[in-house]
Amino acid sequence: MRYEYTDKIYKKYALLIVRAFNSLNRELIGLDFDELNAGEGYKAVSEKVNKTYKKCYDELIDILILFSLHYFEDSCENVTSKNGDKIKYFVGKRDGFRKEKTFDARKFVEKYLEKVNPIVKYIFNNEYERKISRAVESILTSSNKAEIKKQVDIAMKYWNRQAKQAGDNISMAAYIEGFNSSGIEYVKWETQEDERVCPTCSKRDGKIYRIDKIIIPLHYNCRCNIVPYIKKTE
Ligand SMILES: [Zn+2]
DSSP, X not given: OTTHHHHHHHXXXXXXXXXXHHHHHHHHHTSOGGGTXXXXXXXXXXXXXXXXXXXXXXXXXXXXXXXXXXXXHHHOTTEEEEETTEEEEXXXXXXXXXXXXXXXXXXXXXHHHHSOOSSSOOOHHHHHHHXXXXXXXXXXXXXXXXXXXXXXXXXHHHHHHHHHHHHHHHHHHHHHHHHHHTTOOEEEEEOOOSTTOOHHHHTTTTOEEETTTOOOSOSTTOOOEEEEEOOOOO
8 A cells, every 4th residue: 555655764754853853952952041142042053953954854855765766666567677766667568669768766856846736835945944944033032941842842843744745745746757657647546535534535536537637645644545547448
């Protein structure tokens, strides 16, 4: 089942996030907070927050690459070989004209992070900068150490949520790319069919979509799936 792999990898990453933000909290507590409002305080906090986010971001990129490799390979029928971040596959008929192509997972991730997902509306890179400034501001305006810890926890929760969504989004994008590369034109929408499915997704359950027209995931925490669908002629 799709998502099992995502969940497994993401669990490890969630631990890394917790460790990074806990260590940020410890470092902040070590600062002299009487001087926080002075320029020096801002610089010190800003540096520590930046370091934490950079670590989480860099690790996230590696994970997004892992996800796209896995899901592209999973959905592409014509894979011929795999080497590092690259997957080779062919397009064209098995017995006729064939052309070899390359799926470059790192490039796929870079391109992905630049574009806006029209439904889950955010540009990850812009949000990234914004999150850092917001975290720095809220830490600097905290009046005591308990409040600082609370602000660090909030920042961690936001990062966690967005990183998880970025993982889900890119998994699906790579999955679709793989189907596309195999020449699959239609897919069937499948919800998890449990009580957590929202009404919007529920309406789509079992429906057939053109692969180049589909928008999925539809919202934060959407767990819907797609499977290839072959349209019967006649
Ligand atoms: Zn859904």
